[in-house]
Amino acid sequence: MGKNIRRWMPEGLKFMLVSSLAFALMSSCVKLVNTYNIPVLQIVAARAFISLLLSYADIKRKGISMWGNNKVLLTLRGVAGVLALMCIYYALTILPLAEANILQNLTPVFTAALAILVLGEKVHRSTVICIILSLMGLIITVKPGLLVSNANDLPAVGVMAALVGAAGSAIAYVIVKKLSASEDSSVIIFYFPMVALPVSLALLGNDIVMPDFEALTLLLLIGVLTQVVQICLTRAMQVEAANKVTAYSYVQIIFSMFMGGLFFNEIPSMWTWLGGSLIVAGALINVIGHSHPGRKSEKNARKSQKQNQSVTLESGSA
Template identity: 60%
Template sequence: MLLSALGFALMSACVKYVSVYGIPVFEIVAARALVSLILSFVDVQRKGISIWGNNRKLLFLRGAVGTMALMCVYYAVTTLPLAEATILQYVHPVFTALLGVLFLKERVQGATMICIVLCLFGLGIMVQPNMATSITAEALPLQSVMIALLGAFGSSIAYVIVRKLSQTEDSSVIIFYFPLVALPTSILLMWNEFVWPSLAITIVLIFVGIFTQIGQYGLTKAMQTQEAGKASGYSYVQIVFSTLLGVVIFNEVPSVWTYLGGGFIVTGALINVFGKKLIPSVFRRV
């Protein structure tokens, strides 16, 4: 999941960068989808399997839900500071764990619950000074916040669908359906708002797709090998990556609250990974 978190953090940084130069959200989605579609198709062909999979209805549903969530996330990234936009995305492990219990009949382990609690506490520390006080110059736009939360909910649904599909589908096929749905959808929504990018911006748009592919690969592999709530809880590390990228690229210097909250988030992620072994051993010693 670390690979997935890093890939998506770099993707978000690229999205924010090209938006500064006037590239609209739907065009960014289309560019990402085009690159991902080509890379996914090549990967499926390399494996010598059918690109259409077995459960086509559920595959298309995953693509549709993922596309909706992606558009919401990209809108948030282009209208909010990178760290805050990422933080708002990462309420989805709570939704994912609950959906995993309801639809996949999974048990939420104690380590995962501790991770979620610590991560939410860390999020509260990071968000509270920036959203509820006058530390920053201006409040975050409500519309952007709500759309970011909608994207987080959509992501949680998509993750649970991926978990279900992983029982019958190859990971490359699951990844392939995402851009297969996203590309025509974003082109239709973009319509006449297309902006010709410069060569440099075109290269960055291509990297949006490449980093997406890296993130999707890591995510799909993680969801195939871990329970839905556990895998998505560990993905909180993306917040740390995004905060660092915000500092380096966009000069968005975080406050001490961001570092403190990030510490809780990393601690929660480590417990989520190693807690299954460590927690029982601790109780055996008591």
């Protein structure tokens, strides 16, 4: 049975299934730990602390400097990442799990726009289609009341937090793309918790809540599951083409819908399914449209894959 599964299931898909499941579980833990009155900033700080320890250990294992070359840009990557993470976690505490994850998948729209404006990339037809479909999906998911009078709109505060989180993730993505030419991926990853921990603690101030055993367990799980996401994403990128890995990653929405129903009794509406489908379709069209393996040499393909790997290491958590 196991051999048969290995024959038809690509190795990259197996790693992405584990990564997507870990991401959905991590999102559920964020939502659950907030019910113990743990502030969002404290959740961010706990996640950053665990990531800082693991990232530091990885840098020491490689025997490289933790400070990198472009310290200003690395710090900006950390700032964008912590802003995105705070907003994403806050959105998870307000919105249904599936809807929060669907809105997070608008990151490719912001990334495409920033790549054109900042990196000077060409405007592809697939990018235009991606933006149009994603905006249609956003409206249908967030404001179905514009189409049907008796439909329930999502909370505006949660939607804005999710959108800012997606935009922050896109900014971090573009910065990492620039940094990947001169910085080791482990250093890029290290700067995120190094910035996130003091920033979140400073903003938290005296509002720290002493967690009980269950809340502490959930906080630890958030850090551990995030690391599982990163490891499996890395392995998926090593054994599979980046465009295929991106396509596989959208299975996390299915897992999120299942977790939302299992833990929070959240049943996605027809509008969530329709809007989410348009957003995912737009993102996939953009990925496929930018993938031209036949025009790349094997060396360039590996270089592009390495860059994407360092980018996606934090994609599940800004």
